[in-house]
Amino acid sequence: xxxxxxxxxxxRGFGRIWARAALERGDQVAVTAxxxxxxxxxxxxxxxxxxxxxxxxxxxxxVQQAVQEAxxxxxxxxxxxxxxxxxxxxxxxxxxxxxxxxxFDANYLGMVRVIRAALPLLRKQGSGHILGVSSGLGITALxxxxxxxxxxxxxEALHESLAQEVKAFGIKVTLVEPGAYATxxxxxxxLAGSLEPYTEFRKEFLARLATLERGDPEATAEAVLKLVDxxxxxxxxxxxxxxxxxxxxxxxxxxxxxxxxxxxxxxxxGEPKRTVEPWVQQLIHEATDQASRGV
Numbered sequence: 001x002x003x004x005x006x007x008x009x010x011x012r013g014f015g016r017i018w019a020r021a022a023l024e025r026g027d028q029v030a031v032t033a034x035x036x037x038x039x040x041x042x043x044x045x046x047x048x049x050x051x052x053x054x055x056x057x058x059x060x061x062x063v064q065q066a067v068q069e070a071x072x073x074x075x076x077x078x079x080x081x082x083x084x085x086x087x088x089x090x091x092x093x094x095x096x097x098x099x100x101x102x103x104f105d106a107n108y109l110g111m112v113r114v115i116r117a118a119l120p121l122l123r124k125q126g127s128g129h130i131l132g133v134s135s136g137l138g139i140t141a142l143x144x145x146x147x148x149x150x151x152x153x154x155x156e157a158l159h160e161s162l163a164q165e166v167k168a169f170g171i172k173v174t175l176v177e178p179g180a181y182a183t184x185x186x187x188x189x190x191l192a193g194s195l196e197p198y199t200e201f202r203k204e205f206l207a208r209l210a211t212l213e214r215g216d217p218e219a220t221a222e223a224v225l226k227l228v229d230x231x232x233x234x235x236x237x238x239x240x241x242x243x244x245x246x247x248x249x250x251x252x253x254x255x256x257x258x259x260x261x262x263x264x265x266x267x268x269x270g271e272p273k274r275t276v277e278p279w280v281q282q283l284i285h286e287a288t289d290q291a292s293r294g295v
Contacts, residue, residue, distance in 0.1 A: 003078040005078065006070045006081070007032065013083075014133065014183065015033075018221055028049045029046075029051070030051040032070075035054065051070060077128055080129070082115065082130070086103065086107065090147065092146055095192040104151055135177055136242060140246055140250045144198075181216070181217045181220070223239060
């Protein structure tokens with residue numbers, strides 16, 4: 001059945017590839033990017049099936065406008081792909097507050113804005129599939145891009161929570177976790193001023209990155225189409241052959257550490273009590289009161 005998509009960050013990389021793949025098979029796509037000129041070629045090639053829109057995810061008003069316009073134009077929204085984002089290359093003590101805030105504004109709050117704009121529409125239609133583009137770096141972190149990794153760990157938590165909140169409305173949620181791919185994403189990365197103590201480590205790390213095996217981003221399209229076509233999509237879908245080995249190693253190490261410290265962990269519980277904290281009681285009271293008033 002023909003599906004209707006909205007994809008953020010469709011000017012290049014995964015967003016452009018997935019938008020093109022959906023359109024080529026006959027779907028309809030609202031293709032968005034910060035600069036409208038970067039996505040107008042979709043209309044020239046695919047006609048009315050493509051709706052190019054300007055959408056900067058850091059602009060709350062523009063997010064609302066674009067989501068509403070896309071929904072009004074096509075009459076529904078089956079797949080929402082939150083793909084827009086940027087990166088920051090910096091050791092923990094090198095980045096400025098402004099750079100860190102800007103990164104989270106684009107990578108995390110940007111996703112939140114798009115989701116919140118779309119959810120009332122998806123709830124009303126009783127269906128929809130939200131794809132949050134995370135990363136293999138949302139599973140394990142690397143040095144010198146820790147702030148980028150942190151945004152992806154936040155994205156992971158957001159969607160894991162969201163999936164539980166919206167399941168009853170017929171809305172599905174999947175985290176798409178690409179490994180290393182030969183995209184142009186690195187061109188968007190900000191560079192923080194470097195500190196001398198990290199010079200050698202930076203050189204070694206960049207040398208490792210330079211030899212990293214990277215996948216063909218075009219090969220991801222088939223996987224994403226299969227994902228949105230299945231009736232029971234997973235919460236997480238890794239892309240590439242590095243994701244599962246990385247996850248296996250990371251969780252084996254974490255489990256081993258937790259188990260080694262299990263005695264200390266359990267002792268820290270003290271004497272368990274089955275009491276409802278006052279703040280929880282207050283939340284229950286407020287929720288009951290709101291429900292009774294139809295809020």
